[in-house]
Amino acid sequence: MQNLVEMRNITKKFPGVLANDQVSFAARAGEIHALLGENGAGKSTLMSILTGLYRPDAGEIFIDGRPVVFRSPRDAIKNGIGMVYQHFRLVSPFTVAENVILGLDEPGLILRMPEIENKVAALSESYGLKVDPKLKIWQLSVGEQQRVEIIKMLYRGARVLILDEPTAVLTPQETKELFVTLRRMADRGHAVIFITHKLHEVMAVADRITVLRGGRAVGTVEKKATNPTELARMMVGREIAPPPPRTEIPSGQKVLELNNVQAMGDKGLLALRGVSLTIHAGEILGIAGVSGNGQKELAEVITGLRPVQSGKVLIKGQDYTNRSPRDIIEAGVSHVPEDRLGTGLIPGLGVPENVILKEYRRPPISRGFFLNPRAARERSEELVKRFQVKVAHLDLPVKLLSGGNLQRLLLAREISAQPSLIVAVYPVRGLDIGATEAVHRLLLEQRARGAGILLISEDLEEILQLSDRIAVMYEGQIQGILPAAEAHLEEIGLLMAGIKKEEQPA
């Protein structure tokens, strides 16, 4: 079969990184082609070159066998290449139709909205992308917004459609619907390129798979001729250790108790609407849910960073409602925040300054009014060694560290405080398989030591794998708490979408 798009020997260098090293890649009309690889493998760079965002240092691109040079994203769009980014590029006070024609020359001087709305409606009908062209973006769910992005590309005549980790923001049900749409587009003769690092998605939807590792193409395989184990090996370059066995569910002391907690979000609206939950020592409580349903506020309320409007927060049986972050740290609560670099770590300072962030008030790091730089340095060396953080030099700003090493450093500090409660927010977001494995191992070690862990994650696999109990959050409320052993993906997915069991169709 003729390749619709082909990239030959693409090389792209950034300062200090060879992002793409002579990568060749081709997609045919009518196929769903997964681009699989860990973070930093060069997937996004390769696709940014295909969409004209970057220009390659070397290599060529062919469309229908014809060489092309893209000087800007506009050139790529003209050649039928469209990309749906992970972070949508939509104007939220505008309608769907207005967003679709945004940036096009087509309307000319007079804007005939009804005509455009009809065209958009026809397009969404024929591809099964249900969305009302007259609605404003802010009225749409995340899944619907993604559909608008896809319609936008189809409206521009995209024959090659690239989706960058499209399922990261979706519920399992929405993911299923997306996969149906993708298949329909492939059947219509589009080439669909699907960027991901999730193996099960690849197995569910792809026809062919190209694996990237460390900026090089490892190979392209047919889905029918491969399996997850082989793909994982290609992606990581070694065997993956099986998840550690689950220990018995303990019922130790209550380390955290929330009673009917209400709190405002950043926009001044109620973000937590009466949350109650309990975590025991030696237990992991997983919070599942589509992000933006109050998870961030939940973590901040527990760690004292956000005021509680009503309700109570008890730590080890003592009332800590609206106490200062410092009191809560001193009560033995560790926090792995969502924003690692900027909240959890200070980007512009070196390792010692970051390591002492929570113990600079206590000896041996502090000597009265003064700090003891030697103690800080010794502490850093010890933690870097014990937690295998790769740093070129302790005094270099930590913002130069890779995502996995940043998280190791952050966990090293938070865990070494021997906390009784750890609040971990999206602890493996953006990490590759190797780093994810390390973070999970550390969390499980802490559970075994007797710490209670609140694990907030949007990755259901992760929650199912680590948690003892699972609570599902939807619009600031806990929809239900289930023991992990009895939880099913399907049920959690429905709870995440706000549908409780009794409302589910039989």
Next chain:
Amino acid sequence: MTRAARLTVVLEKRLVPSRWLSFLIPTLSVILALLFGALFLLLTGYDPVKIYGVMLTGAFGSKYGLSETVVKSIPLMLTGLGVSIAFKMLLWNIGAEGQLYMGAFAASWVALSFSDAPSSVLLPAMFVAGFLGGALWGLLPALPRAYLGVNEVITSLMLNYVAILWVDYLVYGPWKDPHGFNFPLTAPFTPAADLPTFLGTRIHLGLVFALVAAAILHVVLWRTRWGYEIRVIGESPAAARYAGMDIARNILLVMFLSGGLSGLAGMTEVAGITHRLQHGISPGYGYSAIIIAWLSKLNPWATVLVSLLFGALLVGGYSIQSSGLPAATVSMLQGAILFFVLGSEILTRYRPVLVRRGERRAN
């Protein structure tokens, strides 16, 4: 398909900013700024070599010039240090000028009210009053900033005018010297209020205050818990909050110290130079301090050095007025220096690379 190989300059980010370049580039920038100034002089019909020569000998060519350069740099050092410590915490204190005036006012009040006191009592009292005057004036914009989030740039700037006009009110009104031929100045202080001077020049004890302040700031910033908090808050307020640091309290403390240092500059001017309070006690030291703080990258010892350079510019500026050039020439040079130094900052963080488009770049 042919592709023209075009040479283009691309800025490549340096992974680690070069230490040696971060010294070399500002120095070259100052030289470039002076060359730019020379071009300007040339266009307006002056001989730049001659003018710079006059400035140089004016500022460094004699014992008097040299000592005057130091004299002018003292208030620049104190206000520059004050501004630096606030900037370190991302507090944009633009109010050093007003804080200087309030320090001068408070010290003068002590000197005028307790003219019978001996030097050993009067000078320390003036020192404390000068510091407190500036510190409280600095606290004024800090309070709404700490508790209500009111932008301190505007409030601290506006308070400058209030302070300057307050001093004007005093020297044109109730505090005017009855024997002063109606000039806007107070009666001279008693000799007990004079700061000791060195080597028969006008260089006064304020120099020691400034150097000690630089040493203290250096130690505080790099060796103490408080300095660590200031650095963390300056780098990342979210991380500071996360670590349980009290940001509001630190805003108040830092603005108190920052204002206090500028207030000391006011105290040393009245006690060391004018020996009375008068209209226009500062020709804009508090504004130059902002430039100095930036140029010295908020480093205390660099602030001392840059202040000496700016002191020399001021003194050199006075000496070229006899050649028919306005003193504002110096302001222009200050501006050019800031412009060139800030403009070149990108080079310490990025590396210009010559690239042939469409060809593979060698490693």
